[in-house]
Amino acid sequence: MGNALQISSRREGNDSAVLSLQGEVDVSNSDLVKNAAVSLLADNVQRLVIDLSSTEYLDSAGLGILVGLLKRVNESARSLVIAGARPQVKRVFEITRLNGVFTMRDDVASALQEVA
Amino acid sequence: MSTVATSQIELKLPRKPEFVKLARCTAWTLAAQLDFVVSQADDIRLAVGEACTNAVEHVPASASQDIIVRFHIAPEKLVVEVVDDGPGFDLDRVGQCDCDEIGGLGLVIIRSIMDEVDVVCDPKTGTCVRMTKFRNPQ
Numbered sequence: 001m002g003n004a005l006q007i008s009s010r011r012e013g014n015d016s017a018v019l020s021l022q023g024e025v026d027v028s029n030s031d032l033v034k035n036a037a038v039s040l041l042a043d044n045v046q047r048l049v050i051d052l053s054s055t056e057y058l059d060s061a062g063l064g065i066l067v068g069l070l071k072r073v074n075e076s077a078r079s080l081v082i083a084g085a086r087p088q089v090k091r092v093f094e095i096t097r098l099n100g101v102f103t104m105r106d107d108v109a110s111a112l113q114e115v116a
Numbered sequence: 117m118s119t120v121a122t123s124q125i126e127l128k129l130p131r132k133p134e135f136v137k138l139a140r141c142t143a144w145t146l147a148a149q150l151d152f153v154v155s156q157a158d159d160i161r162l163a164v165g166e167a168c169t170n171a172v173e174h175v176p177a178s179a180s181q182d183i184i185v186r187f188h189i190a191p192e193k194l195v196v197e198v199v200d201d202g203p204g205f206d207l208d209r210v211g212q213c214d215c216d217e218i219g220g221l222g223l224v225i226i227r228s229i230m231d232e233v234d235v236v237c238d239p240k241t242g243t244c245v246r247m248t249k250f251r252n253p254q
Contacts, residue, residue, distance in 0.1 A: 026136055026137060060225055
């Protein structure tokens with residue numbers, strides 16, 4: 001059964017990065033998201049944008065990874081912003097009330113302004 | 117699908133993360149074929165995915181290697197049971213959405229999006245998460 005998730009990243013300036021998740025994030029691949037984000041943070045990224053504009057599905061396993069990343073970022077005085085979540089994905093944040101925990105923006109451009 | 121000849125469909129899946137998608141996609145397809153509106157089919161898909169994820173993540177390795185997903189089809193509703201032989205949920209802790217207790221989020225989500233949810237934990241037979249979605253008028 002193939003991996004339904006494509007992960008890509010790009011640097012923005014000296015210390016920002018955008019991590020884009022295309023496809024479905026679930027228990028089978030959420031560790032890949034964690035590894036990609038941790039790798040960016042280890043590479044001196046101070047401001048991280050998680051781009052969910054092409055994320056078709058996100059479950060509690062994916063949310064757990066994002067919460068773990070947020071804790072890690074907050075503990076090291078960095079920042080993390082969620083960008084472009086589609087309605088179905090945004091609803092999962094709302095159900096769990098994590099929309100009040102994360103900084104969420106409508107698109108990557110707005111998120112990058114937030115972390116600038 | 118205007119009529120469904122079978123009133124019950126059962127899947128037996130390996131208790132592995134890569135098969136959770138198969139369960140939730142089957143749930144979505146069935147709900148769509150039963151003329152549930154898309155938002156309801158999306159809810160059923162998410163709920164089945166969360167129940168299966170719980171079975172994958174929280175059942176000890178010594179338990180059975182299978183998950184049973186049963187769909188009970190009725191004119192006004194779809195009932196889905198996800199069954200494993202693990203010890204089940206700590207029901208006293210479920211329902212509180214706390215970022216420090218992320219493991220409980222799955223059942224919080226299920227209870228938020230399904231119309232009825234029952235969790236039966238039996239040390240002898242395992243755990244059954246029974247979820248019901250009533251059909252909205254078109």
